[in-house]
Amino acid sequence: MNFGVISIFPEIFLALNYGIVGRAIQQQLITLSYWNPRDFTQNKHRRVDDRPYGGGAGMVMTYQPLQAAMDAAKQHNPLAKVIYLSPQGKTLTQSLVTQLAVSSGFILLNGRYEGIDERFIDNMVDEEYSIGDYVISGGEFASLVFIDAVTRCIPGALGHEDSAVQDSFTGDRLDYPHYTRPEIIAGKSIPDVLKQGDHSAILRWRLKQSLGRTWQRRPDLLEKQRLTPEEKKWLDEFIAELTINSSTF
Ligand SMILES: C[S@@+](CC[C@H](N)C(=O)[O-])C[C@H]1O[C@@H](n2cnc3c(N)ncnc32)[C@H](O)[C@@H]1O
Numbered sequence: 001m002n003f004g005v006i007s008i009f010p011e012i013f014l015a016l017n018y019g020i021v022g023r024a025i026q027q028q029l030i031t032l033s034y035w036n037p038r039d040f041t042q043n044k045h046r047r048v049d050d051r052p053y054g055g056g057a058g059m060v061m062t063y064q065p066l067q068a069a070m071d072a073a074k075q076h077n078p079l080a081k082v083i084y085l086s087p088q089g090k091t092l093t094q095s096l097v098t099q100l101a102v103s104s105g106f107i108l109l110n111g112r113y114e115g116i117d118e119r120f121i122d123n124m125v126d127e128e129y130s131i132g133d134y135v136i137s138g139g140e141f142a143s144l145v146f147i148d149a150v151t152r153c154i155p156g157a158l159g160h161e162d163s164a165v166q167d168s169f170t171g172d173r174l175d176y177p178h179y180t181r182p183e184i185i186a187g188k189s190i191p192d193v194l195k196q197g198d199h200s201a202i203l204r205w206r207l208k209q210s211l212g213r214t215w216q217r218r219p220d221l222l223e224k225q226r227l228t229p230e231e232k233k234w235l236d237e238f239i240a241e242l243t244i245n246s247s248t249f
């Protein structure tokens with residue numbers, strides 16, 4: 001999958017050379033290409049912004065260099081979907097990034113300043129995606145999130161395929177708690193079931209924790225689901241154990 005990036009700060013994307021995405025680049029599961037609007041300007045100061053019509057604070061990214069950068073990016077990957085990372089877009093979710101991971105590629109448009117001339121968005125953008133209901137200073141950080149989240153869903157990108165299956169939001173549940181060595185730390189031991197080597201008991205415990213955590217922290221996710229009788233039983237047990245544990249203190 002190719003990610004074409006239109007950004008005036010392509011250096012920010014060096015962060016992708018690490019961890020799972022870095023490995024996906026090495027394995028050529030994904031490729032990245034950069035198009036800096038500054039390289040496409042037609043003014044001697046290489047300006048990519050101008051004052052907003054109507055006045056007010058901040059600057060706006062101008063049409064011409066963005067269009068020239070977009071033309072170059074489209075020539076490189078004509079089938080790519082054009083995404084504008086924007087706080088006004090549809091919020092990214094795990095199910096959305098999973099669907100997007102089967103696409104042939106994307107051109108990611110990264111805004112700066114107060115944003116981009118609206119006519120460019122109207123003419124060139126296929127979809128707008130947001131990473132959450134808050135404003136950051138530039139699309140680059142949102143693009144990093146987008147690239148990382150989509151890459152994780154590409155078959156072969158994760159070392160251990162099962163690790164995506166258990167992740168939070170896959171199947172509208174939160175992940176169960178994880179523990180590693182040492183067995184006792186700061187007076188706290190790990191749950192007994194994890195030491196006994198009974199794999200079906202471990203699986204049941206993990207499913208129960210996953211359900212219980214979702215019920216505690218994100219009840220909105222559980223409201224969307226129909227639990228099996230067994231899952232209902234595990235959740236009831238989780239709630240009962242919680243009540244017992246909290247009444248012992
Ligand atoms: C300072 S913001 C501009 C915000 C814009 N004035 C608004 O309120 O909608 C500059 C750029 O950061 C990016 N950005 C900011 N918040 C974002 C978010 N929550 N999700 C995705 N991109 C975001 C967009 O590319 C935007 O053009």
